[in-house]
Amino acid sequence: MTKKIALIYAHPAPNKSKVNKYLLQAVQYAEHVVVRDLYELYPNMFINVDAEQQLLVESDVIIFQFPIYWFSSPAILKEWMDRVLSGGFAYGATNQLAGKELMLCVTTGGTEDSYQEGGRHGAPLDVYLQPFKQTGLFCKMKLLPDFIVQGVGDMSAGEVAIAGQQYQKIIHELGKGRGQS
Amino acid sequence: MELQSDFLHTAVIYLGVAVIAVPLFKRLGLGAVLGYMVAGIIIGPQGFDIVHEVDPTLNFSELGVVLLMFLIGLELNPAKLWQLRKPIFGLGTAQVALSIAVLMAAGMMMGHGFAVACAAAVALALSSTSTAMQALEERGLSNTTVSQSSFSVLLFQDLAVIPILAFVPLLGMGASAEPTSYEDVLKTFGVFVGFIIGGRYLLRPVFRLIAETKIRELFTAFSLLLVIGSGLLMEAVDISMALGTFLAGVLLAESEYRHELELNIEPFKGLLLGLFFMAVGMSVDLSILFDRPLVILAIVAGFMLLKGIVIYHLGTMAGLTRSDRVLFALLLAQGGEFAFVVVALIQSLGIVDVTFASELVLIASLSMFITPFLLLLNEKIIMPRFNISTVQESDIERNEGHVIIAGYGRFGQIAGRVMLSRKIPVTVIDHDPNHIEFLRKYDFKVFYGDATRIDLLESAGADKAKLLILAMDDQTAVQETAAMVKRYFPELPILARARNRMDLNRLKMAGVKASRRETFSSALEIAELALVELGYGAREAHQTVLRFRHYDEKNIAGAAEFMEDEKSMINYAKRTRAQLEEVMSSDQEELSNSDKAW
Numbered sequence A: 001m002t003k004k005i006a007l008i009y010a011h012p013a014p015n016k017s018k019v020n021k022y023l024l025q026a027v028q029y030a031e032h033v034v035v036r037d038l039y040e041l042y043p044n045m046f047i048n049v050d051a052e053q054q055l056l057v058e059s060d061v062i063i064f065q066f067p068i069y070w071f072s073s074p075a076i077l078k079e080w081m082d083r084v085l086s087g088g089f090a091y092g093a094t095n096q097l098a099g100k101e102l103m104l105c106v107t108t109g110g111t112e113d114s115y116q117e118g119g120r121h122g123a124p125l126d127v128y129l130q131p132f133k134q135t136g137l138f139c140k141m142k143l144l145p146d147f148i149v150q151g152v153g154d155m156s157a158g159e160v161a162i163a164g165q166q167y168q169k170i171i172h173e174l175g176k177g178r179g180q181s
Numbered sequence B: 001m002e003l004q005s006d007f008l009h010t011a012v013i014y015l016g017v018a019v020i021a022v023p024l025f026k027r028l029g030l031g032a033v034l035g036y037m038v039a040g041i042i043i044g045p046q047g048f049d050i051v052h053e054v055d056p057t058l059n060f061s062e063l064g065v066v067l068l069m070f071l072i073g074l075e076l077n078p079a080k081l082w083q084l085r086k087p088i089f090g091l092g093t094a095q096v097a098l099s100i101a102v103l104m105a106a107g108m109m110m111g112h113g114f115a116v117a118c119a120a121a122v123a124l125a126l127s128s129t130s131t132a133m134q135a136l137e138e139r140g141l142s143n144t145t146v147s148q149s150s151f152s153v154l155l156f157q158d159l160a161v162i163p164i165l166a167f168v169p170l171l172g173m174g175a176s177a178e179p180t181s182y183e184d185v186l187k188t189f190g191v192f193v194g195f196i197i198g199g200r201y202l203l204r205p206v207f208r209l210i211a212e213t214k215i216r217e218l219f220t221a222f223s224l225l226l227v228i229g230s231g232l233l234m235e236a237v238d239i240s241m242a243l244g245t246f247l248a249g250v251l252l253a254e255s256e257y258r259h260e261l262e263l264n265i266e267p268f269k270g271l272l273l274g275l276f277f278m279a280v281g282m283s284v285d286l287s288i289l290f291d292r293p294l295v296i297l298a299i300v301a302g303f304m305l306l307k308g309i310v311i312y313h314l315g316t317m318a319g320l321t322r323s324d325r326v327l328f329a330l331l332l333a334q335g336g337e338f339a340f341v342v343v344a345l346i347q348s349l350g351i352v353d354v355t356f357a358s359e360l361v362l363i364a365s366l367s368m369f370i371t372p373f374l375l376l377l378n379e380k381i382i383m384p385r386f387n388i389s390t391v392q393e394s395d396i397e398r399n400e401g402h403v404i405i406a407g408y409g410r411f412g413q414i415a416g417r418v419m420l421s422r423k424i425p426v427t428v429i430d431h432d433p434n435h436i437e438f439l440r441k442y443d444f445k446v447f448y449g450d451a452t453r454i455d456l457l458e459s460a461g462a463d464k465a466k467l468l469i470l471a472m473d474d475q476t477a478v479q480e481t482a483a484m485v486k487r488y489f490p491e492l493p494i495l496a497r498a499r500n501r502m503d504l505n506r507l508k509m510a511g512v513k514a515s516r517r518e519t520f521s522s523a524l525e526i527a528e529l530a531l532v533e534l535g536y537g538a539r540e541a542h543q544t545v546l547r548f549r550h551y552d553e554k555n556i557a558g559a560a561e562f563m564e565d566e567k568s569m570i571n572y573a574k575r576t577r578a579q580l581e582e583v584m585s586s587d588q589e590e591l592s593n594s595d596k597a598w
């Protein structure tokens, strides 16, 4: 049985994205993927909690895809977490997310080597992703390996295309239930 | 010179009494119609006899009724008229037929012969469009269900006049009515087709031509020409002028010059209708009344009662609420201007004699005269029984910390429903009895009446309320009420509905806490949808519109100081528009691609 994937996408300006838009295009037509483009769906940040929870229940894998903005995600993903991952649904005795898998797909402007102690970004990227990962763990979800694209500013079109292909492959494998571990 | 000064004399007299009597009567709450009529009585042959010749005035001023019908037509486009077909033919037929039957029976019981009773019944069965519509308009009830039912009946009556005028002669010597020939039918048909085609294709270019000359009075002249011309044209094919112009109005209801026409005709209508009511006042032969006051008054009362009862019951058929049925009956129970026409006809045919004819005219006039009083009585004494009586002190006491919403139409309702969804106690003030009775069913606390009246606000608990929302349609009323409430209840915060940008500043000056333009938000939402449709991201579209709102509101606040000076206002508007464009496009850079900088 194929796994179902809920791709929670948070990018405020589709027309101005260089990488994320491309990554999304590479996977959004796969049959087992349902994309929730949060800024398109909820431009005024009013999130339809029922619909979001419903989707999560029906999915096996949840992906958060976003560009790093100020050492975190764009604001709407936080709002999404605050409202959708409510007590009794995402944690507590009646947790409905337990056992599902969480994956992060993240892009950064800064290059990999700027992400270290003493570098421009002060710490490895993983430090900044901790809040998202801990959220998954708190909800008794299993973590999948991250998909990271860094140094976006210097990427050529070819490099973006290659990243897209890699992303596509991972999503494809995930669907078969045999994601890399 | 002689003639001219004579004319001017008369004009001064007419205008003079009108200017004195009408405001006085309005003040007294008796309505303008009555004011005109009394003015007419005063200057007429029965009063000081300043004006002796009534008939020319009456004839001339009937043009007022014609203009009124045209304006009513303008408000109704063909689609709306089609929607009303059921009440027009159902209610209308029933009213005319039943009223004639009942009145005729009464007449025969009084000992009149069949023909006389029938003719008199026909004359009195028709109501007064001018009295009823004017009364509705004066009370701001033009868009209510009663108004619509009344209008339907009145319109049918106007239609019925054609067959009636053709049929009445048969009562006399059995003279054969002219058989309608094919030719006539064809002629009528031709006129209609000409009208529709002319209205569609000819009128626009002509209007445009005239508009381009930029001579305003030419436009007015053309408007009048159009109305009167179409009236005469219709008359030429045996359709009453009133009905003809009404149809002309309907045909023009969808043209883009509708508002211009309305604006141009309105003052003429007002003046001529006033003149018409004065003429009615003058033509009342009071000597008959003074000879046999009790008999005449009894007849008037009996006549209106019978007709009123018929109409009241028809109100049930129209699905009107109880209080509306009373209003409906009172609005239409009187005899109307067509009574004069029909009476003149039956008199000339020898069906009735002169004395009886003038009695009929007197009865019709008196009933028109009484109508405003009855309506006032209804408002002050009967209406409150339906609506306010259940709201006694106890209710008001419970009403504490509530929100008062004045005006519960499309606007107020939305605000009200949000409040209710949060179980916030709401008290509603509205002057449409239909809203009221509907709301009562849902356990709203409702006050019938005019929110501009401070006593009403007081009994709605304005001193203990948390908030007042002024959601009336009438912007002048909103602003007046706001100012007044600030004087009497300075502690009560007010939110208000505004119509345009200027209103925002005016309301602010009146002490309103915040106000919103009635269509602004939904128009912005459409703009947002448009941007999305054009390929903008939803988020960007939303932000664009929010930014627009922000700057627009800022600019309006900045315009407050130019409010009274149109020229600098326009300058300011131009300046801010340029600024706005600049600001909006520079803001677009907010998420620029500066990835390398990270």
Ligand SMILES: Cc1cc2nc3c(=O)[nH]c(=O)nc-3n(C[C@H](O)[C@H](O)[C@H](O)COP(=O)(O)O)c2cc1C
Binding pocket: A011, A016, A017, A018, A019, A020, A021, A067, A068, A069, A070, A071, A072, A107, A108, A109, A110, A111, A152, B591, B592, B595, B598
């Ligand atoms: C408001 C904002 C904040 C950002 N903050 C960071 C940051 O803290 N660290 C970083 O490496 N890049 C940062 N960036 C760069 C984005 O991460 C980069 O533009 C994005 O990953 C590129 O993806 P895209 O082409 O799909 O937009 C920021 C960009 C913006 C617009």
